[in-house]
Amino acid sequence: MALDTDIPLNSLGLAKPPSETRVVVAMSGGVDSSVVAAHLAQAGYDVVGVTLQLYDHGAALAKKGACCAGIDIHDARRVAEERGFPHYVLDYENIFKDAVIDEFADSYLAGATPVPCIRCNERVKFKDLLETARDLEADCMATGHYIQRKIGPHGPELHRAVDANRDQSYFLFSTTREQLEYLRFPLGHLPSKEATRAMAADYGLAVADKPDSQDICFVPNGNYASVIEKLRPGAAEPGEIVHADGRVLGTHEGVIHYTIGQRRGLGIGGLAEPLYVVKLDVNKKQVVVGPKELLSTRIIPVREINWLGDEPFESRAAWHLSVKVRSTRPPREAIVRPLSPTTAEVELLTPEEGVSPGQACVFYETEGTRVFGGGWIWRGY
Known part of the structure; x- marks a missing residue:
């Protein structure tokens, strides 16, 4: 299946032939961004692949399903070599820690449930990487996100992906108008991930069957609390598990081990009614629980x-x-x-x-x- 070519001018909406159009492709090493890069290269665009090293890739090698880890850098480089376009790896470890990981830890300790993937897009990929693309004199930057960019009467608009199951608009809401002028999302119109994998197979990409990344890239197995304890040693302080009506039901080893809406693993068995975490009071070190209607x-x-x-x-x-x-x-x-x-x-x-x-x-x-x-x-x- 071909990528979107409905936009007039060249397929990326620019008034120049593909061979004179430089496109920086943000390559995570996964199948989505690899397909974008391979397709644009085959279409004759002047493609430059860029992969960000966001954290210690040596440690990340052992984690299956992580993005921006060592094996992913290798996979991205291999696609670039096979398709004949330059590829660069940029060390963004310090930027990522300052802009994403530290806030994640502090927000979690404050009783919030942060979404670091949004901050990564906002503060790293669509900020620093986008500026790098401009420094490379690229006409635009393309990513493998499943979201659509359409031209409306007032300029480019953001739209949900055709495939509702793959739509990533929730994670890209903070994309600004200025960024939207420069960004391209060639996969947003595809009907399914299977279509993307079929394209990867057609291009002969080794990553065609590579599993999708799971969880947050720097949080192994979704265990947020263990990451917070490493980032902020001693921050998990014990406290009380309290019913919304004021009854003390038990104790806990740290508010960071709980999330709003949690029902299992509360450590307060033997109660007649099912209880859920309805509030995290960091100042009082309390996990407040109550019936489902309080959620x-x-x-x-x-x-x-x-x-x-x-x-x-x-x-x-x-x-x-x-x-x-x-x-x-x-x-x-x-x-x-x-x-x-x-x-x-x-x-x-x-x-x-x-x-x-x-x-x-x-x-x-x-x-x-x-x-x-x-x-x-x-x-x-």
């Missing part, structure tokens, strides 16, 4: 909003949109009331369970595929 949330304060609408965010008293409060949840209809250019109150028409500070609240067109940006959920009032 239901209708009003959500949101800040650090990146707005991608055609009209100014504050031009209306309220926007009727759909919002996503977790990457695994479908968009739900909501009323978004601007409080400032970067803050809002979001009222869900149908309450959601397990809404957690530190997660993103992403704005969508109620009927259609357009992404209107979003912001970060916080405790607020």
Whole structure:
């Protein structure tokens, strides 16, 4: 299956022949970005592959399913060699630690549930790497993300991927208008991941059957607490597990071992009713539990909003949109009331369970595929 060539001019929407169009491809070493690079090279573009070393790749070699690790650097380099375009590895370990890992640790210790993949796109890939692409005199930068960039009456717009199961718009809501002018997402229109793998096989790429990356790249096996304990030794302090009605039900070894909505592994067996974590009180070192109905949330304060609408965010008293409060949840209809250019109150028409500070609240067109940006959920009032 060919990639998107509906845009006039060349297939990337630029007024020059492919051979005179330099494209930096962000190559993670996985099948998606490898297909993007191979396709653009075959189409005659002046491709430059760039892979970021984000953390100690020697240690990461032992972790299956990690991205930006040692084996992935090798795989990206191999694709470049076989397809005949230059490839560079950039050491971004310090930048990644300062911009992503440290905030992840601090947010987690503050009782939030951070999404470091969004910060990585925002602060590393679409900031420092994008500037590197400009320094290399590239006309644009392409990635293997499953999201669509479409040209609307007011310029480029962000849209969900055709394949809802692969859509990565939740992780890219903070992409700015300026970045969107420069970025390209050639996989967003494909019907499935199987189509991508078929293209990889057609190009003879060794990564065609490579497993997808799992979990957060620097968190082995999804064990957040162990990573936090390494990053912030001694930060996990014991405290009480308290019922929402005030009863002390037990003790815990650190708030970092719990997340909002958690039911299993609470260490307070023998109770008649099923209980869930409904609040993490870091100051009191308390894990607050209660019945499932206490997880239901209708009003959500949101800040650090990146707005991608055609009209100014504050031009209306309220926007009727759909919002996503977790990457695994479908968009739900909501009323978004601007409080400032970067803050809002979001009222869900149908309450959601397990809404957690530190997660993103992403704005969508109620009927259609357009992404209107979003912001970060916080405790607020």
